[in-house]
Amino acid sequence: MAGPLRDPRLRAAVLVLPLVAFIGVTFVAPVATMLVRSVYDPVVADALPETLAALSDWDGLDAPSEAVYAAAARELLEAREARTLGRVASRVNRLEGGLRSVLVRSVRRLREVETGPWREAMIAIDADWGDPRTWHAIRTAGDRLTVRHYLNAVDLQRLPDGSVARQPEDRRIYLALFWRTFVVSLGITLLCLLLGYPLAHLIAHAPPRRAGLLLALVLVPFWTSLLVRTTSWIVLLQTQGVVNDLLVALGLVGDDGRIAMIYNMTGTVVAMTHVLLPFMVLPLYSVMRTIPPQQMSAAASLGASFPRAFRRVYWPQTLPGVGAGSLLVFILAIGYYITPALVGGQSGQLISNFVAYHMQTSLNWGLAGALGGILLVSVAVLYLLYDRLVGVERMRLG
Amino acid sequence: MSMPVTASRPSAGRIVYLAVCALIFTFLVAPILVIVPLSFNAEPYFTFTEGMLGLDPAAYSLRWYREIVENEVWTRALGNSLLIGVAATALATALGTLAALGLASRAMPARRAAMGLLISPMVTPLIISAAGMFFFYSSLGLSQTHVGLILAHAALGTPFVVITVTATLSAFDTNLTRAAASLGAGPLLTFRRVQLPLIAPGVLSGALFAFAASFDEVVVVLFMAGEDQRTIPRQMWAGIREQISPAILAVATFLIVLAVLLLLTVEWLRRRSASGARA
Numbered sequence: 076m077a078g079p080l081r082d083p084r085l086r087a088a089v090l091v092l093p094l095v096a097f098i099g100v101t102f103v104a105p106v107a108t109m110l111v112r113s114v115y116d117p118v119v120a121d122a123l124p125e126t127l128a129a130l131s132d133w134d135g136l137d138a139p140s141e142a143v144y145a146a147a148a149r150e151l152l153e154a155r156e157a158r159t160l161g162r163v164a165s166r167v168n169r170l171e172g173g174l175r176s177v178l179v180r181s182v183r184r185l186r187e188v189e190t191g192p193w194r195e196a197m198i199a200i201d202a203d204w205g206d207p208r209t210w211h212a213i214r215t216a217g218d219r220l221t222v223r224h225y226l227n228a229v230d231l232q233r234l235p236d237g238s239v240a241r242q243p244e245d246r247r248i249y250l251a252l253f254w255r256t257f258v259v260s261l262g263i264t265l266l267c268l269l270l271g272y273p274l275a276h277l278i279a280h281a282p283p284r285r286a287g288l289l290l291a292l293v294l295v296p297f298w299t300s301l302l303v304r305t306t307s308w309i310v311l312l313q314t315q316g317v318v319n320d321l322l323v324a325l326g327l328v329g330d331d332g333r334i335a336m337i338y339n340m341t342g343t344v345v346a347m348t349h350v351l352l353p354f355m356v357l358p359l360y361s362v363m364r365t366i367p368p369q370q371m372s373a374a375a376s377l378g379a380s381f382p383r384a385f386r387r388v389y390w391p392q393t394l395p396g397v398g399a400g401s402l403l404v405f406i407l408a409i410g411y412y413i414t415p416a417l418v419g420g421q422s423g424q425l426i427s428n429f430v431a432y433h434m435q436t437s438l439n440w441g442l443a444g445a446l447g448g449i450l451l452v453s454v455a456v457l458y459l460l461y462d463r464l465v466g467v468e469r470m471r472l473g
Numbered sequence: 474m475s476m477p478v479t480a481s482r483p484s485a486g487r488i489v490y491l492a493v494c495a496l497i498f499t500f501l502v503a504p505i506l507v508i509v510p511l512s513f514n515a516e517p518y519f520t521f522t523e524g525m526l527g528l529d530p531a532a533y534s535l536r537w538y539r540e541i542v543e544n545e546v547w548t549r550a551l552g553n554s555l556l557i558g559v560a561a562t563a564l565a566t567a568l569g570t571l572a573a574l575g576l577a578s579r580a581m582p583a584r585r586a587a588m589g590l591l592i593s594p595m596v597t598p599l600i601i602s603a604a605g606m607f608f609f610y611s612s613l614g615l616s617q618t619h620v621g622l623i624l625a626h627a628a629l630g631t632p633f634v635v636i637t638v639t640a641t642l643s644a645f646d647t648n649l650t651r652a653a654a655s656l657g658a659g660p661l662l663t664f665r666r667v668q669l670p671l672i673a674p675g676v677l678s679g680a681l682f683a684f685a686a687s688f689d690e691v692v693v694v695l696f697m698a699g700e701d702q703r704t705i706p707r708q709m710w711a712g713i714r715e716q717i718s719p720a721i722l723a724v725a726t727f728l729i730v731l732a733v734l735l736l737l738t739v740e741w742l743r744r745r746s747a748s749g750a751r752a
Contacts (some may be wrong), residue, residue: 081582086634090575094568094631101628102594106603112608204474270497289498291736292616296501298732300689303725307504309713310519310722317507352501380487390505409596412692417713427600434557434604434696447601458596462585466638467592468576 106451113224113444119216122154123147123164127217130210135235138205144193147213150183163216169439171212177203211235223444249429249446256426259344260408266348267355267404268397274352275359275396280368290360297353305417308346312337312418338420346414351407355400358465362396399465406457406462410450505729512537512722517721535721546708547724554704557619558687561626566680568627569634574668576635577642588635599692602629607696617699625693630683637682641675641746659717674746678739685735 120127125146134137154160160182168175174388181200188196197204210439215223215233228237230247241247251453267330278289311317319333328334336342366389374384419428426446432441461467483491515534516522524532541547575581576588594602606625607616615621645668653663669676691706698707705724712721 081580084582087575087578087581090578091572091581091591092575094572094591094635097564097568098591098594098628098631101624102597102602102606103590105599105607105609106611107605108519108612109601109605196497270500273490273494274497274501277491291740292498292502294736294740295729295733296505298685298736299505300706300709300725300732302689302691302706302713303508303728304504306709306713306721306725307508309717311507312502313519313561315520317520349500349504386697406596410596410600412598412600416711427598430600431605434600434607443604447598447604450598451601454596454598458589458593461596462589468588468636470592470595470636 080317109444110448112440113448115220116441117219118162119166120219122159123150126150128215139210141192141194144197145191148185148193152185155182166216167212170215171208174212177201184286189391224441227442252426256409260405263346263347263408264405266465267352268401271352271355275356275363279360280362293353293356301413304350305346308418309337328333337418340423343415343423344420347411351404358399358463359396362393366392402461406454410454508722508725512726514719517719539719540720541723550703550705553702554688555627557622558684560623561630561687562680562684564627564628565683566634569631570638570676573635573638576639590631591635594629603693603696606693616697619702621697626687626690630686633682634679637679638675639690641672642739645671674742678742681735681739
């Protein structure tokens with residue numbers, strides 16, 4: 076072979092490089108920009124540079140000096156011209172509720188003010204301009220680099236004096252949400268293990284033809300569109316749905332006693348267990364297939380009871396499959412978005428759904444980035460663990 | 474409870490075990506089995522009518538199928554899904570196969586790290602990928618374009634190709650390429666005439682996985698697609714969230730048939746590749 080490609084190391088690297096570059100641009104860079112947004116926000120700093128410079132030697136106790144007001148009046152008017160005022164106002168508003176309208180309204184009135192003193196003029200327009208909390212909010216929003224979204228994401232906040240404290244009780248939601256996501260994912264993983272273990276065992280030790288057929292029963296749902304399966308669970312579980320109809324027809328519940336099994340946490344757990352079950356069955360099946368069934372009869376003939384033979388002989392050999400399946404199901408569960416969004420109602424929402432909420436509805440992208448960042452780090456740790464224990468290339472895809 | 478092979482006459486334990494397995498299989502398959510008959514419902518309900526239970530032919534109809542075939546929203550969505558799916562699959566398969574050839578070589582530097590990076594799009598929570606892609610592709614003017622969605626779906630599809638092709642290559646006898654080289658074949662000829670035919674089943678099933686992933690992907694589409702790029706999953710999402718119509722069940726049945734066809738093809742390829750490795 077010609078030239079430098081004679082080196083096998085270089086040859087292999089040249090083959091891999093195009094995909095690494097492609098993934099770098101189309102996937103890694105996007106995820107990185109999302110993470111950057113969680114710590115970096117230049118909007119306020121770019122719009123009000125002189126105001127922030129003047130605020131830097133403010134004592135933080137009283138209304139700031141006339142120089143601050145003069146700079147703020149000028150730069151807020153410029154921001155209005157540049158059409159960035161709305162973005163500035165929404166960022167300040169997140170730190171001190173109600174300031175959005177104060178900013179927007181004040182700037183509209185400021186146009187009519189010809190000369191200073193600006194302090195009196197602004198306080199006359201809105202008394203909030205005399206309140207130190209307004210200026211604290213502007214100064215904090217002016218930090219280009221900030222950890223406040225991460226503090227926010229774990230229910231903490233930085234007080235004006237610089238100390239870190241817990242959020243007021245009614246605003247503590249994210250720690251509980253992370254905990255809920257963790258517990259629900261763990262529950263779903265255990266459910267999958269409980270349901271998947273006997274299933275994988277049956278398939279692994281069935282005669283080949285029947286095993287193929289049974290495996291197909293696992294693989295058809297696996298290949299079926301997620302949205303189709305989610306739709307099915309709505310059809311099955313809604314109050315006028317198939318299962319409730321069946322229960323009423325059997326006389327198990329009255330027509331007015333139909334059970335709410337969807338648009339709540341039950342819906343999320345049932346539908347997600349269904350979606351993730353094949354990811355548990357497949358690695359278990361791969362491992363169990365290699366265990367000679369004679370071992371169990373040998374153990375029985377030596378006098379071991381079934382539970383004892385299972386615990387001492389069979390179960391230990393399936394542990395690699397249990398680990399691989401459980402880790403994979405748990406990794407996929409903690410980041411799940413679609414199913415909770417469609418069938419979770421209010422109570423069945425997980426962390427991903429709040430990332431989506433802050434992306435699309437509240438437009439608090441910094442907080443979305445911080446929540447996503449924490450989620451991503453958790454997934455990355457589990458993924459590295461999976462690679463160490465199982466090897467990522469051994470992931471079974473049906 | 475006794476193990477299956479030791480049971481000559483089914484014991485009580487084994488009967489319980491089989492019954493439990495039957496219940497779990499029902500849980501797995503029931504959602505799919507329920508959708509198909511309901512898609513033929515003559516009434517706009519999501520539940521079995523008395524007529525359907527009594528097998529009255531008048532209770533069944535093809536009206537929802539007619540509705541999706543005649544509705545431009547669904548046909549356009551199908552067109553978008555196919556365009557994005559096929560283009561993304563082609564890109565993912567080409568890049569993924571090349572990379573797998575490199576990763577299969579023991580000489581590959583930082584092999585484990587590269588593999589971890591290349592598989593990561595598959596396990597990264599989709600909401601994070603989608604949100605990041607929305608920002609990044611918007612800044613390049615690629616959001617709300619077909620090109621943007623094709624690139625995004627190609628990125629999400631490559632891990633499937635890398636995994637399946639690497640698995641096929643690990644069963645591949647490297648003496649074959651060495652033999653070809655010793656007979657005077659250049660690397661390209663060796664690839665085309667020796668390696669490619671042997672790994673072709675793996676490449677094809679990787680491509681089918683990548684296509685299925687794109688064809689079913691909705692989160693990135695939710696963030697990045699405009700009106701003109703709406704795909705079938707996006708349209709189903711709207712159908713489930715906004716105005717739920719039994720026409721969705723007809724689409725769902727179509728997707729189930731597609732899933733079965735994909736599954737059969739992949740299983741057939743797996744068998745071919747297994748017999749190829751032995752030959």
